[in-house]
Amino acid sequence: MRAMWINGKYVFAEAEPYPALNPATEEVVGESTWGSEEHVETAVAAAKTAFSDWRRMPAAERAGLLHAVARRLRQHLEEIAVELTLETGRSIRKNRGYVEWSAQCFDYYAELARHYRGRLIPSPESSQLSVVLKVPLGVVGAIVPWNYPLLLLTWKLAPALAAGNTVVVKPATYTSWVSLGFAKLFEHLPPGVVNLITGSGRTVGERLVTHPDVRMIAFTGSTEVGQRIMRLAADDVKHVHLELGGKDPLIVCRDADLDAAAQASVWAGFLNAGQVCTSVERVYVDREVYSPFLDRVLEITCRLVVGPGSDPESEVTPMIRIEERDKVDAQVRQAESAGADVLLGGRVPPDKKKGYYYEPTVVTGLTEEMAVMREETFGPVLPVAPVSGFEEALARSNKSHYGLGATLFTTDARKVKQYMEEIEAGNVWVNDPLIDNVAGPFGGMKRSGLGRELGLEGLEDFLETKHIHWEIEGGRKPWWYPWT
Numbered sequence: 001m002r003a004m005w006i007n008g009k010y011v012f013a014e015a016e017p018y019p020a021l022n023p024a025t026e027e028v029v030g031e032s033t034w035g036s037e038e039h040v041e042t043a044v045a046a047a048k049t050a051f052s053d054w055r056r057m058p059a060a061e062r063a064g065l066l067h068a069v070a071r072r073l074r075q076h077l078e079e080i081a082v083e084l085t086l087e088t089g090r091s092i093r094k095n096r097g098y099v100e101w102s103a104q105c106f107d108y109y110a111e112l113a114r115h116y117r118g119r120l121i122p123s124p125e126s127s128q129l130s131v132v133l134k135v136p137l138g139v140v141g142a143i144v145p146w147n148y149p150l151l152l153l154t155w156k157l158a159p160a161l162a163a164g165n166t167v168v169v170k171p172a173t174y175t176s177w178v179s180l181g182f183a184k185l186f187e188h189l190p191p192g193v194v195n196l197i198t199g200s201g202r203t204v205g206e207r208l209v210t211h212p213d214v215r216m217i218a219f220t221g222s223t224e225v226g227q228r229i230m231r232l233a234a235d236d237v238k239h240v241h242l243e244l245g246g247k248d249p250l251i252v253c254r255d256a257d258l259d260a261a262a263q264a265s266v267w268a269g270f271l272n273a274g275q276v277c278t279s280v281e282r283v284y285v286d287r288e289v290y291s292p293f294l295d296r297v298l299e300i301t302c303r304l305v306v307g308p309g310s311d312p313e314s315e316v317t318p319m320i321r322i323e324e325r326d327k328v329d330a331q332v333r334q335a336e337s338a339g340a341d342v343l344l345g346g347r348v349p350p351d352k353k354k355g356y357y358y359e360p361t362v363v364t365g366l367t368e369e370m371a372v373m374r375e376e377t378f379g380p381v382l383p384v385a386p387v388s389g390f391e392e393a394l395a396r397s398n399k400s401h402y403g404l405g406a407t408l409f410t411t412d413a414r415k416v417k418q419y420m421e422e423i424e425a426g427n428v429w430v431n432d433p434l435i436d437n438v439a440g441p442f443g444g445m446k447r448s449g450l451g452r453e454l455g456l457e458g459l460e461d462f463l464e465t466k467h468i469h470w471e472i473e474g475g476r477k478p479w480w481y482p483w484t
């Protein structure tokens with residue numbers, strides 16, 4: 001059974017442990033100790049105590065400790081990748097890449113924070129100094145979802161620590177086991193700087209959000225839970241950083257490279273069984289090229305290899321749980337009964353008796369009112385709809401509560417320029433969807449979130465800003481009392 005990591009020690013709770021399930025086989029692969037609100041108290045107290053030394057540590061020394069986290073990630077790369085596949089079902093091939101990418105993220109923030117402390121600005125008078133000083137916030141609560149337990153944790157942890165904060169992490173229930181295994185990456189840090197606790201979102205997660213000593217909540221997850229966190233954080237006017245759901249559109253213009261657009265749509269729709277916040281969930285295709293595009297999408301989709309993440313050849317891996325698969329299937333059935341055509345998939349693969357697989361699904365004949373075109377699906381479903389042209393596609397892309405990612409396939413620079421400016425999304429891709437860059441800010445507009453992870457913006461979000469006005473020469477000012 002895996003323990004929590006609190007104040008530099010492995011801690012077991014008294015409650016029944018939580019079993020780790022392999023989504024490909026439905027077998028139990030491990031157990032995690034199951035925390036409670038009491039562990040939030042001890043973890044936050046430890047983080048609060050650790051903060052005073054951690055914030056004062058010279059930036060270069062802190063950077064050295066963060067580079068050591070990156071080194072540990074690389075040392076344990078294979079073991080972590082295998083465990084991620086065991087508990088999330090995701091492809092081992094991709095997981096190896098995500099571990100390396102997480103290491104790069106720690107290296108990046110270790111260095112970035114050494115170069116950034118604020119700025120000097122001109123003062124009203126020459127005898128004065130005006131400083132914009134950036135300081136850490138204090139204890140940060142990081143709440144992470146199950147689809148990318150390491151990567152999305154890293155996007156919070158690396159900038160938060162580099163900025164001088166201490167952190168209490170609550171992973172998703174479904175991925176508690178693999179997340180507790182990350183403790184070995186932090187054993188060299190001073191006690192209390194990083195704490196990993198388990199427990200349900202409703203109890204442990206909410207206590208972390210409402211704890212008076214937690215100054216910021218960095219959350220990735222569903223829009224509904226994000227809204228609740230924002231309400232709960234309002235009482236203490238806490239900083240909240242929210243990376244939420246999406247319904248990402250992809251537009252294919254008549255001038256696009258159709259073959260590339262079709263391949264990219266299939267990949268970006270079905271990667272990690274569609275359980276990616278920036279999965280392509282709506283494809284709008286110019287009517288002039290709709291038919292050849294759709295034929296190509298169907299041709300590629302029917303050849304996809306559905307199988308366990310442990311097989312590097314598997315392209316569409318299982319979903320995380322049967323409940324999540326049922327939600328996806330309900331959306332497909334609802335669309336079908338409202339007149340949509342399920343051209344491929346829309347069912348559990350007949351040869352997969354075990355595991356939470358769902359066939360890659362292509363749907364057409366859609367209306368914007370159908371849930372599959374409005375609500376996040378979070379499964380391997382690709383809805384494809386014809387449009388009269390770029391303007392209609394742009395208008396329909398923006399007609400959504402969400403604004404996380406968006407992709408345009410075109411060879412026309414004028415369309416790209418208009419799209420860059422007018423698409424309502426935080427992450428905009430042209431001819432190459434879903435590509436993140438550790439130096440490029442990632443986040444959503446509208447109900448897809450608040451704040452940005454990665455890049456300089458990702459560091460800024462974990463810092464408080466002070467303006468300091470310093471009269472160096474001192475002395476009385478003519479505008480003070482008594483007026484003369």
Ligand code: NDP
Nearest residue numbers: 145146171172173200201205206221222225243244245277
């Ligand atoms: P949830 O919102 O259900 O859960 C996310 C995390 O929040 C989990 O750790 C969960 O714990 C915790 N939580 C649940 N309820 C509360 C609460 N009341 N207070 C505090 N914490 C709580 O999302 P999922 O884990 O199901 O993840 C899928 C969602 O995440 C999708 O909607 C997806 O779009 C979004 N996502 C967004 C990304 C982005 O960057 N914008 C990236 C990846 C995913 P527990 O598991 O114990 O319930």
